Amino acid sequence: MCGGGSGHEPAHAGFVGEGMLTSQVRRGIDLIDNEKGTVIIVKNYTGDVLNFGLAKEQYAAMHSEKANRVKFVIVGDDVAVGRTQGKIVGRRGLAGTVLVYKIAGALAHRGGSLDEVYKIAEWTSQNIATVGTSLGHVHVPGTAPLETNLGQSEIEIGMGIHNESGHQTVSPIPPLSQLILRLIDMMISTSDPDRSFVPFKGQDDVVLLVNNLGGLSELELGAIVGQTRDALDVRGLKALRVLAGSFMSSLNMPGFSITLLLLPREGDASAPSTQQILSLLDDKPDVPGWKWSSAQPPAAKASQIIQSTATAQQSKPRILKAVDPDAFVKKIRQAANALIKAEPDITRMDLIAGDGDCGLTLKAGAEAILKKIDQNAINGNDVAGSVMTISQVSEEIMGGTSGALYSIFFSGLSQGLQTTSSDVVDPRVWAQALRTALDNLYTYTRARPPSRTLVDPLDAFITAISASGGERLADAVRAADKAAEATKDLEAKAGRSAYVEGDKLKQEQVPDPGAWGVKVILENILA
Template sequence: MKHFAKTNLVNLYLESLLASNPQLGLVEDQRIIYYKKKKSDKVRVISGGGSGHEPSWSGLVGSGLLDAAVCGDIFASPSARQVMAGIRASEPDSGVILAITNYTGDKLHFGLAQEKFQAESGGMQVAVIPVTDDVALGRTRSSKVGRRGLAGNLLVLKSMGACAEAGGSFDHVSNVGRAVNDGLVTVGCSLDHCSVPGRTDVDFHIPHDKAVLGMGIHNERGLVEVDIPERPEDLIKQMLTLLLDPNDKERAFVSFKEKDEVILLVNNFGGLSNLENGALTQVALSVLEQDYNIVPCRVLSGAFETSLDGPGFSITLYNPSYSATLVEKLSSKQLLELIDAPTDAPAWPRVGVNEPKKQKVLSKQEELAAKDCEESPYDELVSRICKHVISIEPSLTTWDTVMGDGDCGMAAKDAALHIQKEWNSRKQSSLKGTLNLLSSCLDDMGGSLGAILGIFVSALIYNLQKEGVEQAPKAVGLASKSLQTHTQARKGDRTVMDSLIPFCEVYASSGSLQHAAKAAQEGAESTKTLKAQYGRASYVSKTADVPDPGAWLFAAVVDQLSK
């Protein structure tokens, strides 16, 4: 694995954090990030661990969260000396809580610092609270060292930090932290191990068709290798079963009852795109609701506790309704308020109340295209065109892969499937209604091709209204001219316009769909020898003896139309 920077990463990162967050301070030689705007008579909450998990924990320093973060080397616990420096930098006067993820090095060094500072301070209260949210390894395998701490620690830190900010006593803040921890379950999954800058690559990798269920955040091996399913729902279901199966004696750590308020946290290990992590979050939400009747009241999704560039993620469920039963005179409402409390910590996400019911906003075309018949004179035509578009997807994809980004075929197929579905649910008896339905479906087709076709159909609807259906050839010609005001692409530029413009010109002049469809086909054929002038295909310096897929698609559609 290649890296831009391999040495002195931790110090450089911490300095950059200060550059954009003036509320933070740095003890450079000890790698301590601390909050400069200190409050007296407030319990200090401090965390930390090995670096490589950014934005944890340095990015969680701020009002209502951490007072200081202690940063070790990559994947190595900070020393007791560093922890002591972090405590001193926070200037405690009402007790110190050291919150750690439950790993041996952290337990020893933070524990040593606890003992040393209690002696140094003359008996100030200091507690070490390990976060133990991992369920993957189960009770038996974790019996001696305890469960690992994973991304659920974020919710423990936020709860204790907000409680301390509100003036909570040492005992109350500690009890809140332990109760939140006891209401957490987390499981991770990764496609491979991460790459540590400056170190020789690991000598073991996960097979390309496998993922590791129960992966930790330090390159340690997980619970079991599993096949990567075609549908992410299948993997998410496996993970949620480990979190929620009440009959799993090894992993049923938290009770989830009907009407309990639940928070979902999906943590990116650092190597997934935001797009993929967001998609996995939505899949988790869907499975939770469908299989468990759980609709999380808060959702956090992003890179919170990473494993450098690890290509994986974890799912955390937090049940504040359960945690509230563990502390006297504490309600789930109060625990949620701690999560919602404001903070200026750089890495804390914006968390809003999840509103599960979504209202669909209808377009004008959708309103105009409400179902008006059971059988339509356009049934056979719509079905035939959609089936044909689906059948030519492999060719369109191949041609677009040669000259573009390879998305044209799937975009066309998805649009055809969408039109099929919409047509079956709201058939139209008129040409106007059919075109309005088509227009509403094309609104969902991305890419330049989707926009061009959408503009053309919308312009056609307008001109048919203006000229009348009996003047369809003229309306088609006017729609083509309207389209050309929105794009500079013309015949000869190797785009859909190479078949669309000839079709419109011939149909407007002759009124013959057959002649117009033939002109469109000839235009599509001509693109085999043309150099692209627009889109990503324009970056390719030569022709490839394949047609432009957009031009071919349009020609194929009007060919079916002419039959």
């Protein structure tokens, strides 16, 4: 039997737990009354211990013949509360408590005796460590928004689940990888006499539980799990099971906690076997709050990377040289740096007109292109190959719709360049190849100008440059600029902007962020 107050869902109702009032707890004991007995498991908080303890004592008083058949387990797994600070009240109970619920509950379901279930619950509670961290405190639904005590560059370590302040505030916020290493070190330390609660020795086997305190998305939680696995490898710990999700929340707290269950070492006669602990965790409970987890150790990263066995050699683009190789690279570098500088403006536009990631996507592609220039993978002595490199960067680094559009366009541009009979790429060759690339792109998108997409300035530029045989670059760039500016007054016909209310975009006078990115590129190629 488990329980506690509300606000920590799915604990405890999602695990078929009980309420908080003494009368509710006592009624729960009556409902699960049986010949073998009852094990009550509670988190180490004063209210929980007193209400559940009182219910146990009242039950024992009313059923004296059964008094020895009700056992009580208190779980305190929070390493943020040191021995000095918690010398009277002890450590708080956090998400590690649910591992005690699960292991003891599975053994009870299998028909374990009262003593067996009680002993395994006690052993588990003594071998778990948890620490939480958060970017802010919770907001109780229906109340005025909370003014957090944390600044934008601060994070708290050692958060409880009742909105208590943390053990310490850290600023600036460290990278996630460093933050997690710090949390793990707090749990596994054997040199800190105030916090060394669990007997880690190094090279230990563990169960990892990453718990969402309520305010994180599944995507964010997945990133935290990945970083935690890396941190365990760094510290020489091997996770034989990984559980992740909302197990014990704190309403909508924007944070998470990490729990490690130290598994028994071989030859430890005083402990259950590792196999027994893992099998009890693997038993699938029929309750709404328990998250799916794999009954296998997570695969090593190296085993998840499939090495290519292909022996066929890829054919390389024809070697074509720019008229001025140094200028070719210089213009690409200028355009990339300009995109990076324009990221905040493009992001602001996309927060209104799209999903907010256009600026960051273009910046990521630009940064990758600068690296390729430094590696000489983009150079003026191999124009078609360099354009193909840009296509690959667009696909692999940018991703998404814009990445695919850019990749298709530059792939088509490389193809168009290679149809020339010349070995030098002059303005005429560029004009013909650009028209080929645009025609190729139109095979895969229905967007046509005016559409409030990146094709508006792209089409305007290529139409103008083709008409002049590649000679009037400045006029073509001006045509692209005009087309990009005109997207402020256009109703979106394609892309994510098509889902935004048309009048709102016109009122805001926000240009299409993708079109603006093309404008920035072309202006800086001309510069």
